[in-house]
Amino acid sequence: MIGLLLLIIGIQPDTLTTSSHDLDEVVIVSRGQGGKRSAKGQVATIDEHLQELNHVELVRRGSYAWEPTVNNMQTERLSTTIDGMKIFYACTDKMDPVTSYVESGNLQSISLNSGLNGNPQATGNIGGALDLKLRKAGFLYDHRLHGLNGLNAQVGYETNGNVQVYGADGSHSSQSFYVNGGAFFRHADNYKAGDGKKVQFSQFQKVNAFLNSGFKFPPNRGDGRGALEATFIFDRATDVGYPALNMDVAKAEAFITSLAYKHLFEDSKLESWETKGYYNHITHVMDDTTRPDVEIHMDMPGESWTAGAYSLLTGEYGKHQTQLNIDGYYNRLFADMTMYPGGAAPMYMVTWPDVGTLNVGASLTDNIRLTDASSLHLSGKLSWQHQRLNNEEGYKALSVFFPGMQQAYHQTTGRIAANYQLSIVNSQLSIGAGWGSRAPTVTEAYGYYLNNTFDQYDYIGNPRLKNESAIEVNGSYQLSILNFQLSTDINAFFFSNYIIGQFEDRLSAMTVGAEGVKVYGNIDHATIANTSLTAEWRPVSGLRWSAKGTYSVGRDDEGEPLPLIAPFTYQSRLSYATGPLSLQAEVKGHTRQAKYGKKYGETETAAWTIVNLSANYQFSINHYQLALRAGVENLFDKNYATYADWCHIPQKGRNIYVNLSFEI
């Protein structure tokens, strides 16, 4: 309710999405009306919220910290920002995608820009750009004399894995000041797969606390108003199991903070000018001490520090709505490994050689209203980065494989995208094209003997990699007739210098049980294409049926399938709402993954189908608003794994959940 009454610092630059709504897909995390949302409501994990987005799939290594993919591309080809802030994960094994360092309670929504049309702060986003929008109470926009207070709490339970969720937050808003903050706790034991068998090492625990506040300066005559905003998030996961990997996590901790000054103009073509400075620090500590039969015990910590700033100017003149952004960040990544072979001296290795990356960029976005029925969206960004290997030992170790390698490198990357939209009578058409490039990641360029359980190879980075680039073409069409809606969309990415691990027979593996060594390399070209078809029918008021099918292909330069490309996936939902009660039944699954990346160590995944049921009841007691949600996931207790389940770890068997949220 508070969310409806308040507006976040007057007019947000986010309102741009109204003129480019088809390019931007949003899932609502917080309370409020409308939009896509998870059947579990606010209590759902960030990963469950992300599942609601088109183009998004999740790679699972356990029941915590799933890795989002967009258009069948993983982290390396995506940009993930938190309110425009850059943040980089600290695990050499990708156990901690940055989406794992926030909680549902922190967020208002998650927005996705598919493909090369990124948000202003995005860099390296060939597949897409996710921006996690923080939930700020915001200033009161009307002329109330007294401030407004809100309290909100959630409690949830799930039978499979004994999952417990507790969250509470409070807010206070007035015309010139707001503050909101809260805490979140999640606990899960090992879950059971469809055959009733416990999946060992699938437990986790997480605590999260956040605080946002804003202060508005008194108005300057004719010059608008300025406001200061501060954000603080602390997130800590402990005892996290990864059944698909050889190790677990003792601690994954993030400290995220920012301070922004925003100026809102009056009677001007300029709308707002926001300048934000931020800092975040991630500590990631892996742990294999709870695992039985560990041949060589290992310590593998990783750390990531990022400090940055951006300045975003938004304006509107005539038919143009324009955003100009300048940003810069400095990130440091360090990871090392100590092996303790029984009876011998410990072995020490630097796996990420304290790489310092300085990146600066400038971007321009323009939404042009051509006519009442058509618009053109243009966006472009140019970035330059400098990287230095600050750890001598790591630099020397890698130099053995790459004689003459430098201790510092620099790259220039860019992206440009155009999209044309046309509405005619009851249909909407959109076509777009773009080009973009990305620099190799720290793992791809400088990683040292990083074991990958997906194909059982040890990976070594390659400092001589060229930038990867891609041309994207996309199109979508939507037709609405009476209460029936049909939409289709298609996109294709034509890569040059696609970066992927390649066999290196001359080196032998370091990890016990590894098949061999791969070194990252550029392959001349590769293609990824995705298409989807969605139908929606509302025969009578309250009743809604929808169905969606997606199909993707990925090919390397020899025509062989790329790994982790979704087979045909489908989902159908039937929902009924009457007054405060809504009910939903869902069927989802995918066909056998026939075209799997055999060349890249992927093995085939079988077809599966599951049924989920959910119910939502909204009511009030003494002016307190309550929402009760309950449901069954995997109703028939199927034992299955999706193509994106790392090493085919089984998904949850039947799971009954119930959660209650209330607000005052």
Ligand SMILES: [Cu+2]
């Ligand atoms: Cu890790």
